Amino acid sequence: MLVYLNGKLVDKEKATISVFDHGLLYGDGVFEGIRCYDRLIFKLNEHIDRLYRSADAIELKMPMTKANMIKAVIETLKANALQDAYIRLVVTRGQGDLGLDPRKCKTPTVFIITDKISLYPKEFYQKGLEIITAKTKRNLAAALDPRIKSLNYLNNILAKIDAIKSGVEEAIMLTYNDYVAECTGDNIFIVRDGRLMTPPTDVGALEGITRNAVIGLAKKIGMPFREKMLKLEEVYSADEVFLTGTAAEIIPVTKIDKRRIGDGKPGETTPRLMEEFKILTKLDGVKYAL
Numbered sequence: 001m002l003v004y005l006n007g008k009l010v011d012k013e014k015a016t017i018s019v020f021d022h023g024l025l026y027g028d029g030v031f032e033g034i035r036c037y038d039r040l041i042f043k044l045n046e047h048i049d050r051l052y053r054s055a056d057a058i059e060l061k062m063p064m065t066k067a068n069m070i071k072a073v074i075e076t077l078k079a080n081a082l083q084d085a086y087i088r089l090v091v092t093r094g095q096g097d098l099g100l101d102p103r104k105c106k107t108p109t110v111f112i113i114t115d116k117i118s119l120y121p122k123e124f125y126q127k128g129l130e131i132i133t134a135k136t137k138r139n140l141a142a143a144l145d146p147r148i149k150s151l152n153y154l155n156n157i158l159a160k161i162d163a164i165k166s167g168v169e170e171a172i173m174l175t176y177n178d179y180v181a182e183c184t185g186d187n188i189f190i191v192r193d194g195r196l197m198t199p200p201t202d203v204g205a206l207e208g209i210t211r212n213a214v215i216g217l218a219k220k221i222g223m224p225f226r227e228k229m230l231k232l233e234e235v236y237s238a239d240e241v242f243l244t245g246t247a248a249e250i251i252p253v254t255k256i257d258k259r260r261i262g263d264g265k266p267g268e269t270t271p272r273l274m275e276e277f278k279i280l281t282k283l284d285g286v287k288y289a290l
Protein backbone atom coordinates (compact mmCIF):
# COMPACT_ATOMS: atom_id res chain seq x y z
CA MET A 1 0.00 0.00 0.00
CA LEU A 2 1.26 3.45 -0.91
CA VAL A 3 0.53 6.42 1.29
CA TYR A 4 0.76 10.06 0.25
CA LEU A 5 2.99 11.87 2.74
CA ASN A 6 4.03 15.50 2.24
CA GLY A 7 4.10 15.38 -1.53
CA LYS A 8 5.49 11.87 -1.96
CA LEU A 9 3.99 8.42 -2.33
CA VAL A 10 5.73 6.13 0.14
CA ASP A 11 5.33 2.55 1.27
CA LYS A 12 2.95 2.06 4.21
CA GLU A 13 5.89 0.97 6.43
CA LYS A 14 7.82 4.13 5.57
CA ALA A 15 4.84 6.46 6.03
CA THR A 16 5.93 7.74 9.44
CA ILE A 17 5.81 11.15 11.08
CA SER A 18 7.75 12.80 13.87
CA VAL A 19 6.88 12.23 17.54
CA PHE A 20 7.05 16.04 17.76
CA ASP A 21 4.15 16.43 15.33
CA HIS A 22 1.43 18.42 17.07
CA GLY A 23 -1.21 16.27 15.41
CA LEU A 24 0.02 13.50 17.68
CA LEU A 25 1.05 15.55 20.73
CA TYR A 26 -2.11 17.66 20.90
CA GLY A 27 -4.62 16.41 18.33
CA ASP A 28 -3.85 19.71 16.59
CA GLY A 29 -5.02 19.14 13.05
CA VAL A 30 -7.99 18.41 10.81
CA PHE A 31 -9.13 15.52 8.69
CA GLU A 32 -11.70 14.09 6.31
CA GLY A 33 -13.08 10.62 5.66
CA ILE A 34 -14.16 10.25 2.04
CA ARG A 35 -15.70 7.37 0.06
CA CYS A 36 -14.90 6.31 -3.43
CA TYR A 37 -17.48 4.25 -5.36
CA ASP A 38 -16.36 2.62 -8.60
CA ARG A 39 -13.84 5.38 -9.39
CA LEU A 40 -16.18 8.17 -8.35
CA ILE A 41 -14.95 10.10 -5.33
CA PHE A 42 -18.26 10.91 -3.66
CA LYS A 43 -18.83 14.60 -2.89
CA LEU A 44 -15.09 15.25 -3.09
CA ASN A 45 -15.44 19.01 -3.52
CA GLU A 46 -17.70 19.21 -0.45
CA HIS A 47 -15.15 17.24 1.62
CA ILE A 48 -12.27 19.41 0.42
CA ASP A 49 -14.27 22.56 1.20
CA ARG A 50 -15.03 21.28 4.72
CA LEU A 51 -11.35 20.38 5.25
CA TYR A 52 -10.24 23.88 4.30
CA ARG A 53 -13.00 25.42 6.46
CA SER A 54 -11.89 23.31 9.43
CA ALA A 55 -8.26 24.34 8.84
CA ASP A 56 -9.25 27.98 8.59
CA ALA A 57 -11.22 27.72 11.86
CA ILE A 58 -8.09 26.53 13.70
CA GLU A 59 -5.87 29.04 11.88
CA LEU A 60 -3.91 26.33 10.14
CA LYS A 61 -2.60 27.61 6.83
CA MET A 62 -3.00 24.88 4.24
CA PRO A 63 0.28 24.18 2.42
CA MET A 64 -1.39 23.49 -0.93
CA THR A 65 -4.29 24.62 -3.05
CA LYS A 66 -7.61 22.76 -3.15
CA ALA A 67 -6.91 21.76 -6.77
CA ASN A 68 -3.56 20.21 -5.79
CA MET A 69 -5.17 18.46 -2.83
CA ILE A 70 -7.72 16.90 -5.20
CA LYS A 71 -4.87 15.84 -7.51
CA ALA A 72 -3.05 14.25 -4.57
CA VAL A 73 -6.15 12.25 -3.58
CA ILE A 74 -6.59 10.93 -7.13
CA GLU A 75 -2.86 10.19 -7.45
CA THR A 76 -2.99 8.09 -4.25
CA LEU A 77 -6.04 6.12 -5.39
CA LYS A 78 -4.42 5.44 -8.75
CA ALA A 79 -1.13 4.38 -7.18
CA ASN A 80 -3.04 1.76 -5.19
CA ALA A 81 -5.25 0.77 -8.15
CA LEU A 82 -8.36 1.26 -6.01
CA GLN A 83 -11.84 1.56 -7.49
CA ASP A 84 -13.78 1.42 -4.24
CA ALA A 85 -12.10 2.89 -1.22
CA TYR A 86 -12.20 4.78 2.02
CA ILE A 87 -9.92 7.79 1.90
CA ARG A 88 -8.47 9.38 5.03
CA LEU A 89 -7.06 12.83 4.41
CA VAL A 90 -5.19 14.34 7.36
CA VAL A 91 -3.50 17.70 7.83
CA THR A 92 -1.70 18.32 11.11
CA ARG A 93 -0.11 21.48 12.48
CA GLY A 94 3.23 19.80 11.78
CA GLN A 95 6.39 19.24 13.74
CA GLY A 96 6.98 21.63 16.65
CA ASP A 97 8.43 21.44 20.13
CA LEU A 98 6.86 20.15 23.35
CA GLY A 99 4.99 23.38 24.00
CA LEU A 100 1.53 24.17 22.65
CA ASP A 101 2.69 27.11 20.54
CA PRO A 102 1.54 26.46 16.98
CA ARG A 103 3.98 29.10 15.69
CA LYS A 104 6.77 26.57 16.35
CA CYS A 105 5.25 24.29 13.73
CA LYS A 106 6.63 25.64 10.49
CA THR A 107 5.12 23.22 7.96
CA PRO A 108 1.84 21.30 8.19
CA THR A 109 2.03 17.54 7.70
CA VAL A 110 -0.27 16.22 4.96
CA PHE A 111 -1.03 12.56 4.48
CA ILE A 112 -3.58 10.59 2.51
CA ILE A 113 -4.38 6.95 3.20
CA THR A 114 -6.55 5.06 0.74
CA ASP A 115 -7.77 1.72 1.95
CA LYS A 116 -10.51 -0.82 1.49
CA ILE A 117 -13.63 0.13 3.35
CA SER A 118 -14.75 -1.95 6.32
CA LEU A 119 -18.50 -1.79 6.68
CA TYR A 120 -21.16 -2.65 9.21
CA PRO A 121 -22.46 -6.18 8.49
CA LYS A 122 -25.13 -6.24 5.76
CA GLU A 123 -27.81 -7.52 8.14
CA PHE A 124 -27.68 -4.25 10.11
CA TYR A 125 -28.85 -2.44 6.97
CA GLN A 126 -31.74 -4.87 6.58
CA LYS A 127 -32.76 -5.35 10.21
CA GLY A 128 -31.50 -2.12 11.73
CA LEU A 129 -28.85 -1.27 14.28
CA GLU A 130 -29.19 -1.33 18.05
CA ILE A 131 -27.66 1.67 19.81
CA ILE A 132 -27.58 3.22 23.27
CA THR A 133 -27.36 6.67 24.77
CA ALA A 134 -23.82 7.39 25.91
CA LYS A 135 -23.26 8.55 29.43
CA THR A 136 -20.49 10.77 28.04
CA LYS A 137 -21.93 14.16 27.12
CA ARG A 138 -21.06 15.97 23.89
CA ASN A 139 -18.40 18.68 24.11
CA LEU A 140 -19.91 22.08 24.67
CA ALA A 141 -20.48 23.61 21.23
CA ALA A 142 -19.57 27.04 22.59
CA ALA A 143 -16.17 25.67 23.69
CA LEU A 144 -15.25 23.79 20.53
CA ASP A 145 -17.15 24.43 17.31
CA PRO A 146 -18.56 21.01 16.31
CA ARG A 147 -18.24 21.95 12.64
CA ILE A 148 -14.46 21.68 12.95
CA LYS A 149 -13.53 18.13 11.98
CA SER A 150 -10.43 18.07 14.13
CA LEU A 151 -8.10 15.30 15.24
CA ASN A 152 -9.46 15.69 18.78
CA TYR A 153 -11.87 12.75 18.95
CA LEU A 154 -11.48 11.87 22.61
CA ASN A 155 -15.02 13.02 23.42
CA ASN A 156 -16.36 10.67 20.74
CA ILE A 157 -14.03 7.84 21.75
CA LEU A 158 -15.27 7.97 25.35
CA ALA A 159 -18.85 7.67 24.06
CA LYS A 160 -17.77 4.83 21.76
CA ILE A 161 -16.38 3.05 24.84
CA ASP A 162 -19.81 3.50 26.47
CA ALA A 163 -21.35 1.81 23.39
CA ILE A 164 -18.85 -1.06 23.38
CA LYS A 165 -19.40 -1.69 27.12
CA SER A 166 -23.13 -2.01 26.39
CA GLY A 167 -22.46 -4.47 23.59
CA VAL A 168 -23.46 -2.16 20.71
CA GLU A 169 -21.59 -0.29 17.99
CA GLU A 170 -22.92 3.25 18.21
CA ALA A 171 -24.18 5.68 20.84
CA ILE A 172 -26.25 8.83 20.89
CA MET A 173 -24.44 11.76 22.46
CA LEU A 174 -26.51 14.30 24.37
CA THR A 175 -25.61 17.90 25.03
CA TYR A 176 -24.94 19.06 28.60
CA ASN A 177 -28.66 20.00 28.80
CA ASP A 178 -29.89 16.72 27.35
CA TYR A 179 -30.65 17.55 23.73
CA VAL A 180 -29.70 14.97 21.14
CA ALA A 181 -26.54 16.09 19.30
CA GLU A 182 -25.32 13.20 17.14
CA CYS A 183 -23.67 9.79 17.46
CA THR A 184 -19.96 9.08 17.97
CA GLY A 185 -19.24 9.00 14.24
CA ASP A 186 -22.59 9.60 12.57
CA ASN A 187 -25.41 12.14 12.41
CA ILE A 188 -28.89 11.12 13.52
CA PHE A 189 -32.30 11.61 11.86
CA ILE A 190 -35.82 10.77 12.94
CA VAL A 191 -39.01 10.33 10.91
CA ARG A 192 -42.40 11.11 12.44
CA ASP A 193 -45.68 11.22 10.51
CA GLY A 194 -43.74 11.27 7.23
CA ARG A 195 -41.61 14.24 8.34
CA LEU A 196 -37.85 14.13 8.53
CA MET A 197 -35.96 15.85 11.36
CA THR A 198 -32.38 16.15 12.55
CA PRO A 199 -30.78 18.30 15.25
CA PRO A 200 -29.25 21.61 14.12
CA THR A 201 -25.46 21.41 13.96
CA ASP A 202 -24.94 24.22 16.47
CA VAL A 203 -26.19 22.00 19.31
CA GLY A 204 -22.96 20.05 18.89
CA ALA A 205 -23.05 18.02 15.69
CA LEU A 206 -20.71 17.84 12.76
CA GLU A 207 -22.23 19.18 9.56
CA GLY A 208 -22.05 15.79 7.88
CA ILE A 209 -21.66 15.57 4.13
CA THR A 210 -24.01 12.55 4.19
CA ARG A 211 -26.41 14.53 6.41
CA ASN A 212 -26.52 17.31 3.81
CA ALA A 213 -26.95 14.78 1.01
CA VAL A 214 -29.93 13.20 2.82
CA ILE A 215 -31.52 16.62 3.35
CA GLY A 216 -31.15 17.18 -0.41
CA LEU A 217 -32.71 13.78 -1.15
CA ALA A 218 -35.68 14.56 1.12
CA LYS A 219 -36.29 17.73 -0.90
CA LYS A 220 -35.97 15.75 -4.14
CA ILE A 221 -38.63 13.23 -3.14
CA GLY A 222 -40.90 15.88 -1.63
CA MET A 223 -40.53 14.83 1.98
CA PRO A 224 -41.00 17.62 4.55
CA PHE A 225 -37.78 18.30 6.47
CA ARG A 226 -36.70 20.57 9.28
CA GLU A 227 -33.89 20.93 11.76
CA LYS A 228 -35.25 20.52 15.27
CA MET A 229 -33.82 20.39 18.78
CA LEU A 230 -34.68 16.86 19.87
CA LYS A 231 -35.04 15.36 23.31
CA LEU A 232 -34.37 11.68 23.73
CA GLU A 233 -38.10 10.98 24.27
CA GLU A 234 -38.84 12.28 20.75
CA VAL A 235 -36.27 9.88 19.35
CA TYR A 236 -37.66 6.95 21.34
CA SER A 237 -41.18 7.67 20.07
CA ALA A 238 -40.21 8.32 16.43
CA ASP A 239 -41.62 6.12 13.66
CA GLU A 240 -38.13 5.62 12.25
CA VAL A 241 -34.59 6.53 13.24
CA PHE A 242 -31.48 6.32 11.07
CA LEU A 243 -27.86 7.38 11.16
CA THR A 244 -25.79 8.93 8.38
CA GLY A 245 -22.06 9.05 7.78
CA THR A 246 -19.49 8.55 5.07
CA ALA A 247 -18.60 5.04 6.23
CA ALA A 248 -22.08 3.98 7.42
CA GLU A 249 -23.97 5.75 4.58
CA ILE A 250 -27.61 5.51 5.79
CA ILE A 251 -28.25 2.87 8.42
CA PRO A 252 -31.59 2.19 10.12
CA VAL A 253 -31.79 2.11 13.93
CA THR A 254 -34.45 -0.18 15.37
CA LYS A 255 -33.52 -0.28 19.05
CA ILE A 256 -32.27 2.45 21.39
CA ASP A 257 -31.52 1.77 25.06
CA LYS A 258 -33.34 -1.57 24.63
CA ARG A 259 -36.50 0.22 23.45
CA ARG A 260 -38.00 -0.77 20.12
CA ILE A 261 -38.29 2.05 17.58
CA GLY A 262 -41.54 2.10 15.59
CA ASP A 263 -42.49 -1.49 14.91
CA GLY A 264 -38.90 -2.64 15.30
CA LYS A 265 -38.26 -2.71 11.54
CA PRO A 266 -36.59 -0.14 9.33
CA GLY A 267 -39.95 1.27 8.10
CA GLU A 268 -40.65 2.80 4.68
CA THR A 269 -38.84 6.10 4.62
CA THR A 270 -35.37 4.90 5.57
CA PRO A 271 -35.14 2.21 2.84
CA ARG A 272 -36.49 4.75 0.34
CA LEU A 273 -33.75 7.22 1.25
CA MET A 274 -31.18 4.39 1.15
CA GLU A 275 -32.25 3.64 -2.45
CA GLU A 276 -32.01 7.30 -3.43
CA PHE A 277 -28.64 7.57 -1.75
CA LYS A 278 -27.34 4.61 -3.72
CA ILE A 279 -28.27 6.39 -6.95
CA LEU A 280 -26.52 9.55 -5.76
CA THR A 281 -23.27 7.68 -5.08
CA LYS A 282 -23.12 6.86 -8.78
CA LEU A 283 -23.56 10.48 -9.83
CA ASP A 284 -22.26 13.08 -7.43
CA GLY A 285 -18.50 13.26 -7.25
CA VAL A 286 -15.20 13.44 -9.06
CA LYS A 287 -14.49 10.63 -11.50
CA TYR A 288 -11.00 9.33 -12.32
CA ALA A 289 -9.53 6.68 -14.61
CA LEU A 290 -7.16 4.00 -13.42
Ligand code: PMP
Pocket residue numbers: 033156182183184185186187205206207208209210211244245246247
Ligand atom coordinates in the same frame (compact mmCIF):
# COMPACT_ATOMS: atom_id res chain seq x y z
N1 PMP B 1 -20.50 13.10 13.20
C1 PMP B 1 -19.25 12.75 13.53
C2 PMP B 1 -18.78 12.99 14.91
C3 PMP B 1 -18.40 12.18 12.57
O1 PMP B 1 -17.15 11.83 12.89
C4 PMP B 1 -18.89 11.95 11.26
C5 PMP B 1 -18.00 11.36 10.21
N2 PMP B 1 -17.58 10.06 10.50
C6 PMP B 1 -20.22 12.31 10.97
C7 PMP B 1 -20.99 12.91 11.97
C8 PMP B 1 -20.79 12.09 9.61
O2 PMP B 1 -20.22 13.01 8.70
P1 PMP B 1 -20.02 12.66 7.17
O3 PMP B 1 -21.37 12.37 6.63
O4 PMP B 1 -19.43 13.89 6.58
O5 PMP B 1 -19.11 11.48 7.09
